[in-house]
Amino acid sequence: MAEKKKISYGHEFTKGLLKENPVLRLVLGTCPTLATSTSVVNGVGMGIAATIVLVCSNICISALRKVIPSKARIPAYIVIIASFVTMVQMLVKAFVPALDQSLGVFLPLIVVNCIILGRAEAFAGKNPVLASAVDGLGMGIGFTAALFCMGTVREILGAGTFLSGIQTMIGSFVDLGSFNGFDFTPILEKLHLAPMTLFILPAGGFFVFGVLMACVNKIAEGKGLKKADQLGCAGCPYAAACGKTEAACANETEKEAAAQ
Amino acid sequence: MKFYIALLIMGILTSNFVLSKFLGICPFLGVSKKLNTAVGMSAAVIFVMLLATAATFPLNKLLEKYDLGYLQTIVFILVIAALVQIVEIVMKKYIKPLYNALGIYLPLITTNCAVLGVVILNIDNIAEYASQGVTYGFGHAMVNSFAAGAGFMLAMVIFAGVRSKLETADVPKFMQGLPITLVAASIVSLSFLGFTGLVEGLGLLG
Amino acid sequence: MTKKDIGAILKTAISLFLICAVAAGLVALVNTVTAETIELNGIEEANKAKSAVLPAAESFEDVALADGSTGFVGKNAAGETVGYVFSSSANGYGGKVGIMTGFDTSGAVTGVQILDIEETPGLGMKAKESAFLDQFTGKTDELKVTKTGAPANDEIQALTSATITSRAMVKAVNAARLYFAEVTGKGE
Secondary structure, three states, X not given: OHHXXXXXXXXXXXXXXXXXXXXXXXXXXXXXHHHHOOOHHHHHHHHHHHHHHHHHHXXXXXXXXXXXXXXXXXXXXXXXXXXXXXXXXXXXXXXXXXXXXXXXXXXXXXXXXXXXXXXXXXXXXXOOHHHHHHHHXXXXXXXXHHHHHHHHHHHHHHHOEEOOOHHHHHOOOOOOOOOOOEEOHHHHHHOOOOOOHHHOOHHHHHHHHHHHHHHHHHHHHHOOOOOHHHOHHHHOOOHHHHHHHHHHHHHHHHHHHHHO | OXXXXXXXXXXHHHOOOOOOOOOOHHHHHHOOOOHHHHHHHHHHHXXXXXXXXXXXHHHHXXXXXXXXXXXXXXXXXXXXXXXXXXXXXXXXXHOHHHHHHHHHHHHHHOOOHHHHHHHHHHHHHHXXXXXXXXXXXXXXXXXXXXXXXXXXXXXXXXXXXXXXXXXXXXXXXHHOOHHHHHHHHHHHHHHHHHHOOHHHHOOOOO | OOHHHHHHHHHHHHHHHHHHHHHHHHHHHHHHHHHHHHHHHHHHHHHHHHHHHOOOOOEEEXXXXXXXXXXXXXXXXXXXXXXXXXXXXXXXXXXXXXXXXXXXOOOOEEEEEEEEOXXXXXOHHHHHOHHHHHHHXXXXXXXXXXXXXXXXXXXXXXXXXXXXXXXXXXXXXXXXXXXXXXXXXXXX
């Protein structure tokens, strides 16, 4: 098993950033990515919350991997993830209420974020604690980075601002003075332009995500990596819960590859 | 009655789960390649959403009674996971044809955020509508869940049609696959924007 | 079923039960630590909004309203009533718009704050900007929306391409005025 292999922590950490970026390459966690990337602060807030849950659940699941009976592992993982999500939810409500307001239902929905259950099943359930923690951190940062990119594009084009609302999020921890993000709207007004609201609307979310993924595909192609949707089961959002359809899924990918 | 119609219109058209709330995107992108799988998946989702709401809505009252509201997320996800398992076992044993049609989608539904989403939103709605002086009861929650599921189905079916056209389209190489699918989803979502304000315009809510 | 099977089932059940118990315990622990802060946050937020719409008041007293909701009577340092604050809501374009409105004792609006809004960013969301909100200050009548650009005393200039949001805001302020009339017996 994987445990006998030599583990390179550097590799476990960096793979989540680009090569196996959960959002842009494995296409996991699409719902929160689209829904919370209307602004940079929102997206990064979501990313950090999910990273905390991911690292904690990875550590916990990895530590318990020999105790959890393999038949009951999915419910056990779900309980562990759900309790970390609830804890993070309460901490956010208590200390960053503005983030709770803007993430709304997507904060408890971290429970069903495919990235977290996916990493539990694909990595933490089979690897030692430290490697799992590093894997979780890398994946979490990859997720946050993708949200940051989406948020930047959508906020600048859609609202004409950058980092707006940062004061309400971290103002109580870090002294930012009167800084509350950049506002480009006065400049735009002088040019008789207005921000393209479309980009903060759901339609803009899909569009930016599509274009960003195309860019990453282009980069990956240059490096000789496979395209996102050709990764087969690793790219299947259900790989974790699916077990039974795994074979069918692999079959289908093979068939498609053959057809091409 | 007006309120029920308003809930239906909101769930299916104006605040469509997939296209404006971003819930259930994974199956929307993953299972919408063919019309029959899209319909099968959506039917399973509607079924599980109704069942999950019927189980969790009363359960929430119990949690609240004992001041355990903070356990909501854990309890709900476990209830959904258990329900899906039970339904699968029962279906396999007693309703074989239905199992053959929906069975393979069932294990995927546990991690479908649309199901947990609708269940949590139903609970949030109680407080939300109470502040407007409207009671939001079990019947409303069920209608809301059905509308959410039906909206999911509508989006899936429309999008399956769009994707079948995409198959034969001449797409630049770097946009092939998921990128062009997402851009197509963006245009479908844009068309649903035309429904915004429908409920308010018809005067269905207060 | 052999003994071995039963043993395996028991082992699974016990380990799952233990995980659940430990998880529930930890969550309960975090809950006791954070519950108080969360409650304080809610109160603080409401107080901030109340003082913002009725700056003259030092403290607020609850007053029960006929429809079961609660209004607030603002008192100055000497304990005299200086005004009233009511929260109300109406349906906008993207859902409920919840606001808090302050009135002085004569019934003039002293300020409006938005508590809850899900309108279209860049259009209806502009209702949050002070250029729109300040229009309400000083109004003493039941209000209407105008699009002409020259609002009369009982009119509010609508936001560009967000008439439904503007109407919702006006409707909510008018609802707050009804509460004012109910509490003071004035203005009807």
